[in-house]
Amino acid sequence: MMVRYGAIRYWLVLTVLVSGSEAVIGTRMLPKIKMIIDTDGVADDIRAISMAIQHPDVEVLGITTTHGCVSTEQAAANVARALRATGMEVLQSDFYCWEPEPAAQALIRLAREHSNVTIVVIGPLTNLALSLKLDDEFKRRPERVIIMGGNYYGTGNVHSRTSGEYNFYSDPEAASIVLSEFECPITIVPWELMLYGKDLQKPRYSTINLSRYSHINSKDATGETWQAWMQYAYCDEIAVAAAIDPDGVIKESKQLRVAVELAGTFTRGQVMVDWIDQIWDEDPTNERGVDKSRPRITFITAYDVHIVDGMMKQAVLRRREE
Ligand SMILES: [Ca+2]
Numbered sequence: 001m002m003v004r005y006g007a008i009r010y011w012l013v014l015t016v017l018v019s020g021s022e023a024v025i026g027t028r029m030l031p032k033i034k035m036i037i038d039t040d041g042v043a044d045d046i047r048a049i050s051m052a053i054q055h056p057d058v059e060v061l062g063i064t065t066t067h068g069c070v071s072t073e074q075a076a077a078n079v080a081r082a083l084r085a086t087g088m089e090v091l092q093s094d095f096y097c098w099e100p101e102p103a104a105q106a107l108i109r110l111a112r113e114h115s116n117v118t119i120v121v122i123g124p125l126t127n128l129a130l131s132l133k134l135d136d137e138f139k140r141r142p143e144r145v146i147i148m149g150g151n152y153y154g155t156g157n158v159h160s161r162t163s164g165e166y167n168f169y170s171d172p173e174a175a176s177i178v179l180s181e182f183e184c185p186i187t188i189v190p191w192e193l194m195l196y197g198k199d200l201q202k203p204r205y206s207t208i209n210l211s212r213y214s215h216i217n218s219k220d221a222t223g224e225t226w227q228a229w230m231q232y233a234y235c236d237e238i239a240v241a242a243a244i245d246p247d248g249v250i251k252e253s254k255q256l257r258v259a260v261e262l263a264g265t266f267t268r269g270q271v272m273v274d275w276i277d278q279i280w281d282e283d284p285t286n287e288r289g290v291d292k293s294r295p296r297i298t299f300i301t302a303y304d305v306h307i308v309d310g311m312m313k314q315a316v317l318r319r320r321e322e
Contacts, residue, residue, distance in 0.1 A: 032059040033244060034114050036107065039236075040068020040123030040167075041075025046082040047312060048122055048236040053086045054315035055244055061110050061117065064103035068123045068170060075123075086315075104130035111141035118243050121147045122236035124167045129174035132181055140183045148189040148239040149175065150271040152256060152299050155192050164269025165191040168260060172269040176260040179297060187246075187253075187298040189239045190271070234308050241308040242300060252302035254278075257290045 035058050039045040052058050065075040101109075108131050111117050119142045121128055128145070131138045149167030156163040168175040179186065234241075242249045257274040261267045274290040 030057070031116070032057055033118055034059050034061055034116055035118045035120060035240075035243060036060075036062050036064070036110055037240070038064045038066060038103070038107070038119065038121045038123060038127050039075065039079065040066050040070065041078040042069045044234065044236040045075075045122050046078060047234075048120075048240040049079060049082050050086050051237060051311050051315045052120075052240045052244075053083070054318045055311065056318075058244060061114060062106060064106055064127055066103065066123045066127050068167070103127045104134055107131040108135045108138050111138060116143045117141065118143055119145045120239050120243050121145065121149070122167075122239055124170035125149065125174040125178045126171045129171070129177040132177060139181055142184045144185045144187065144243075145178075145182060146187045146189070146239045146243045147178070148236050149191075150179075150188055150258075150260070151191045152188075152254070152258070152271055152273050152301075153192050154267070154270050155195065156270070157191050157194075161266060162269065163267050164261075165271075168271065169269035172260050172262050175269070176262055179258060179260060180291065180294065185295075185298070187242060187250075187300065189235075189242065189300050189303075193238060193300060193303060194235050234305065234312075237308055237312060238300070238303050241311050242303070244311065245307060248307045249303050250300050251304050252300075254299045254301055255296035256299050257292070257294065257296050259290050 035052055037049055037052060037060065039049065049063060052060050063079055065072050065079060068075065070078070099106075104127050107119070107127060111119075111131075119128070125147065147167075149165055151163075151165045151168075154163045156165065156169070158164055158166050158169050162169055164172070238249070257277045259272045259274075261270045261272055264270070272290075277290070277292075277296075
């Protein structure tokens, strides 16, 4: 497992944010979605976290940070700033806002303390894999796990020498452990969703309150994608949105048997899909190495950008109304 200097996974300060445990949806009273977010704390992470915190149907139990585009410490600071932008009171300064409990142990504790937990992972899978290795029961405790990471057509986004997606490439062993050992349903938001969406739109929420923070933290990426003749697209936000409203957000999906490449000159971290399994289900020799006894994993292959866009705008508007 990849270990970086200083890569202790901190449990970020975040207590229960929303009083009560019921949400009014239409005329029905439904339990709120109990959500834990594991994040590497960069631009789309911040928007995804804001969306979850502001959504009336979500109770965020905690946010854990991991290594990724920035250090765990910077990720925690970015999240603290996001919490402040969403109206929460963060007493400590940004760089001392975390609690001493390691993230992996916090995940185990929260999953024990709360039933029906939804874990949304929007960074490398290091914390989740560590939790699983520390407590064998952890793999059965969450109600579901939604992950932004990996790919299914071998599309890389790190550098020109790899076909790995960033989160999986950053800790391929962790990704492999999570995909091959977890016993609760897993839904993947693959990188290709960023590139092959049919109706991507540039977000239109950059003129009001909380949006100022979102706009600042995403303007570089937005500019670069436009320079590359690509429209700006959602990424980590899709994972949170799919956790909140799977029926609305997920337009198309594939049920796939997969493995994560742990070697390979150019393919380390890439998801290997058993495409033959999509055609026929017989493989008496099982020489391909993909465990046929494991349930298939849901890969989202098309999403409703308008619903995600609407959730993002509502998050901003709710903040403005407070
Ligand atoms: Ca992320």
